[in-house]
Amino acid sequence: MSEIASQADKKQAEGDPTSSETEIAAAAAPEEENKVMSAVDAFLAQFYLSKFSKQIALQYMKKIAADPTDDNERVKKWLMRGMNKVVRAPDNCDDWQRGCPDKIPGIRAQPVWDTKDFDWVERIEENFNVILEELVALEGLDVSGFQPYRAPAANDKIKNKSDGVGVEATDAGSWNVFYLSLGKVRSGDIPGIYGHSFFSCLSPKSHITKHNGPTNKKLRCFLPLTCGENARLRVGGVERVPLQRGKILIWDDSFEHESWNDDETSRITLIFDIWNPDLHPKERKFLSFLTNSQLRAQKKIVAASGHEDNFLSVIDRAQYLDVAKEDLWT
Structure with missing residues (x-):
């Protein structure tokens, strides 16, 4: 969902890990997943979602993360910035937009x-x-x-x-x-x-x-x-x-x-x-x-x-x- 790959995912992408590496990855995966979900929860809290709405939001986010096209590219970057608590302005942001609290990356800066x-x-x-x-x-x-x-x-x-x-x-x-x-x-x-x-x-x-x-x-x-x-x-x-x-x-x-x-x-x-x-x-x-x-x-x-x-x-x-x-x- 968050495009934050665990060490286990990286190892698996590189080839079959050794048994010791497998044990480390298995232990690390739940901890990494907990970090990701904690970041997701903190981000979604600002929208006061009900339990049902939160599940819908999570499904949206999974689809966005898995989308191979660039249809969701701007929101995908916005979600990553929010989950990682990035406070600096997006690279394409104009200096006159610095005071705007919610800036989505990849949108034209045109007054x-x-x-x-x-x-x-x-x-x-x-x-x-x-x-x-x-x-x-x-x-x-x-x-x-x-x-x-x-x-x-x-x-x-x-x-x-x-x-x-x-x-x-x-x-x-x-x-x-x-x-x-x-x-x-x-x-x-x-x-x-x-x-x-x-x-x-x-x-x-x-x-x-x-x-x-x-x-x-x-x-x-x-x-x-x-x-x-x-x-x-x-x-x-x-x-x-x-x-x-x-x-x-x-x-x-x-x-x-x-x-x-x-x-x-x-x-x-x-x-x-x-x-x-x-x-x-x-x-x-x-x-x-x-x-x-x-x-x-x-x-x-x-x-x-x-x-x-x-x-x-x-x-x-x-x-x-x-x-x-x-x-x-x-």
Whole structure:
């Protein structure tokens, strides 16, 4: 499973060992196997797998290790790094990605992607007015559904606000979000969809401080719905990534990035994620299984305590915080 060969395996590959070598190998094999399984258990613990799910994960891992093709090569290397607790960045990692906690080897380090490589982009842009109408409909509601964006305190050094809900991502202005779905985007028009989708509103004169996204296995997609000339985004060393109303932008948020809205009006964007196209469908399937198990576990934690400082609990508590209308519809 782990591609960690025991001394017995090596001896057998070289030829018939002597009787004394056989006795040593027989004694060493269980110890080596225990080390491997201990590393596997430690790695899988972060995904909070049930006993049944863990068995499924182990079967996945056996298939990945035995795959003679390169279909699982990136995830295979990722598993080996995780099991061996390798902390250094993969060789292909860009310096701007150093702050990203979960980096899968063998994926292109590319801050901004060409939308021409994605055949669904034009279909989404053609539906711009329909999406905009959905946003505008929220303005007439007594309760907009927007909430302040907050991150778990453990992921940021910014001091908690007095309300005690996570930490803010801005050092000027405000950032508010309207979650459309968590776990998946309900759209058949976007192949390779990943994660949650939301409307993101950056109020006038706001700045989202520099940070890295959680993983390079996905790409972030922007569709600006309201956007002035002075809204800007930096991704890695690309100082000013173009933001244009009604035009999709695809970029890798594992790169350090920050965003400004220097206009007098709010910048509102539809945001969703897609799988990094460098990952094979087999790899996506396994990674999805782990991510979904982790998400289910977090939901249970929130339901049980409501105060655990994880991603979902912060979202759950932030929905009860007030958002000023002028921060949304200016």
